[in-house]
Amino acid sequence: MQKPDTSLQFRTAWRALGRLRIDPDNTDDVFVIIRALSGNSGERHYRKFKKTETGQRILAEQRNLLETLIDQDYLRSLPEESLGHQYLLFTEREKITAEGLVAASESGGRIDIGENRQRFFNRLRDCHDLQHVTTGWGRDLLGEGSVLAFGIAQNWHNGIALIVAMAFCTGGPEMRGMIRQAWRRGKQSESLEFADWEGLLPLPLALVRQKLGLGEPPVYEPIWSVGAAAAG
Numbered sequence: 725m726q727k728p729d730t731s732l733q734f735r736t737a738w739r740a741l742g743r744l745r746i747d748p749d750n751t752d753d754v755f756v757i758i759r760a761l762s763g764n765s766g767e768r769h770y771r772k773f774k775k776t777e778t779g780q781r782i783l784a785e786q787r788n789l790l791e792t793l794i795d796q797d798y799l800r801s802l803p804e805e806s807l808g809h810q811y812l813l814f815t816e817r818e819k820i821t822a823e824g825l826v827a828a829s830e831s832g833g834r835i836d837i838g839e840n841r842q843r844f845f846n847r848l849r850d851c852h853d854l855q856h857v858t859t860g861w862g863r864d865l866l867g868e869g870s871v872l873a874f875g876i877a878q879n880w881h882n883g884i885a886l887i888v889a890m891a892f893c894t895g896g897p898e899m900r901g902m903i904r905q906a907w908r909r910g911k912q913s914e915s916l917e918f919a920d921w922e923g924l925l926p927l928p929l930a931l932v933r934q935k936l937g938l939g940e941p942p943v944y945e946p947i948w949s950v951g952a953a954a955a956g
Contacts, residue, residue: 733760737883739839741890748865748949751828754887761883769879769917770844778920782847783840789850792922793822799925807932809924811857818863825849847919855916858932861906864948867890869899870906877910879917898947905942913937 737760740753748755773779775941792798799812815821829849839844859874861867869891876885894901914936924932933939 732763732882736760736840737886739832742888745890745894746858747867750825751825756830757887758881758883761881761886763882765881767841767844769816769848769874769881771843772879773844773918774840776918778918779844782920783843787847787922788843789847789921790822790826792849793854802926803928805928805930807854807857807929808925810929811854811925814857815853816870820853821854822850825852848903851917851919851921854921858916858936859909859938862946864946865895866899866902866944868896870942873906874910874913878915894911898944901935902942904945909938911956 734802737757740756740760744753744757776782793811796812799808802808804810826849848894854877855871856863856867859871861870861874869888872884872891873888875881876888888903892900893904916936924935927935933941
């Protein structure tokens, strides 16, 4: 097992941030920034997770969230108002798949960091679109910025904070307002990254939001990147 690299690669992150500013739909560069500025934040996050009752159960049961999320027959069998069914409708509407994030996250290669750590970090990646559905923020620029700001309010990460800072500084008053709102909401809610998603999927989405302390979903006018708008 290879020891995780905790060095901060500022130049790599800065270059990727420049590319991301030009093309905000380039998910590969998001993961480049996250890897470059992870430092020891990932290890701290993992240790915090495995101290929780839910985290211990997930690791002991060797769960693989991705396997559940790509089982469309299972998700479609759930009640229409459930989180799982609404997640499936979200991915179909947005024309995305859970595997898409896997490809982007592994574009820089993989190292052996141990089974449980890898299971945890995979789970963080795989629950991203579940966070969109539960919070009510879409995949437009405002929605993505809000989900990321929400996340660092709950569990700090240097790389994600840099992306949020860029969005805050360049995104205009709507983006700044949404990021502030997302930060406050993240501080008031349960940690989504530590949630028992498998247990929440069959439940009504409204009940899931209640359990996680999310409140009502926000109402806002989406702002799309040029590339996303052109793609429809």
